[in-house]
Amino acid sequence: MAFQILLNVFLAFMWMFIKVSFDVSSFIKGYFFGIIILFVLRRFFSSRFYLARVYAFIKLLLIFLKELLLSNLAVLKVILKPKLDMQPGIFAYNTVLTKDWQITLLSNLITLTPGTLVIDVSDDNQTLYIHAMDIDDVDEAVNSIKNTFEKAILEVSQ
Amino acid sequence: MNEIANYFIAFFILAGAFLSMAATLGVIRLPDVYTRNHAASKAATLGVMSILFGTFLYFYFLEGHFNSRLILGIAFVFMTSPVAGHLISRAAYHTGVEMTDRSVHDALKNAKHMTASKDTE
Numbered sequence: 465m466a467f468q469i470l471l472n473v474f475l476a477f478m479w480m481f482i483k484v485s486f487d488v489s490s491f492i493k494g495y496f497f498g499i500i501i502l503f504v505l506r507r508f509f510s511s512r513f514y515l516a517r518v519y520a521f522i523k524l525l526l527i528f529l530k531e532l533l534l535s536n537l538a539v540l541k542v543i544l545k546p547k548l549d550m551q552p553g554i555f556a557y558n559t560v561l562t563k564d565w566q567i568t569l570l571s572n573l574i575t576l577t578p579g580t581l582v583i584d585v586s587d588d589n590q591t592l593y594i595h596a597m598d599i600d601d602v603d604e605a606v607n608s609i610k611n612t613f614e615k616a617i618l619e620v621s622q
Numbered sequence: 623m624n625e626i627a628n629y630f631i632a633f634f635i636l637a638g639a640f641l642s643m644a645a646t647l648g649v650i651r652l653p654d655v656y657t658r659n660h661a662a663s664k665a666a667t668l669g670v671m672s673i674l675f676g677t678f679l680y681f682y683f684l685e686g687h688f689n690s691r692l693i694l695g696i697a698f699v700f701m702t703s704p705v706a707g708h709l710i711s712r713a714a715y716h717t718g719v720e721m722t723d724r725s726v727h728d729a730l731k732n733a734k735h736m737t738a739s740k741d742t743e
Contacts, residue, residue, distance in 0.1 A: 528700075532667070533668070535664050536641060536664055536668045539644075539660055539661055539664050539665050540641075540644050540665065542648075542660075543644055543647055543648040543651060543652070543661055543665075544644065544647075548651065548652070548653065550657070552654075552656060552657055552721060552722065553721075554721075571704075572704045572705065575663065575704035575707055576664065576667075576704055579660065581656065581659060581663065581707060581708070581711055582708050583656070583708070583712055583715050584712055584715065595656045595660075595711065597657060597660050
């Protein structure tokens with residue numbers, strides 16, 4: 465992916481040298497034509513066309529923001545309820561992610577999800593221990609949410 | 623234009639102040655470290671972020687000044703505060719802070735790496 469971006473910048477500079485106009489607008493124009501060239505030649509690269517990955521990353525960022533909003537509403541509901549009747553607990557969650565940065569990202573996402581907080585990661589990086597604010601109603605919902613998170617993270621790293 | 627901007631600015635700053643207050647209330651009301659951490663690490667994050675964003679909008683629309691430091695501040699708070707919440711609760715668990723009596727399930731107690739570290743002590 466980094467190689468494709470570098471190549472794109474190189475093509476943009478090439479365009480500036482061909483046009484003999486060294487300003488931002490001609491750089492952007494050259495970058496745009498470079499994107500088209502890279503898209504046409506995408507089958508010669510070992511990894512995916514890099515804009516697909518950028519798109520997946522932006523999608524992940526939007527999920528992040530949405531979860532932050534929802535989790536705040538959920539926490540507000542618990543705090544402002546006159547009677548404290550939640551049942552906290554710690555449950556284990558097995559993850560399919562392997563790389564360190566993926567697990568960091570996943571635990572950040574989980575921490576910002578409604579009612580969950582990562583407490584510990586096991587030594588073999590396969591199990592996350594998660595503290596849940598309300599263990600019985602969250603358990604199912606959280607698992608489905610995390611399947612979407614894990615899928616989004618895998619999509620970025622493909 | 624400025625009239626609409628005023629409403630947005632007021633909304634973001636008031637929402638941020640309200641969320642920060644709710645986080646404080648949560649820290650006072652909730653029973654143990656872990657549940658308090660839920661309130662502190664979530665509501666406070668969004669509260670600070672929306673106050674910073676409201677400030678950014680204020681200076682951009684009313685003074686015509688684009689302050690990129692506020693955007694950087696939002697990004698840094700967004701990235702670091704969940705990690706801080708995680709580290710605090712992890713340190714609490716490893717030093718043996720008890721959960722409330724309400725807690726129904728504790729999968730970490732019998733986890734392999736926890737019992738292993740207990741044996742060597």
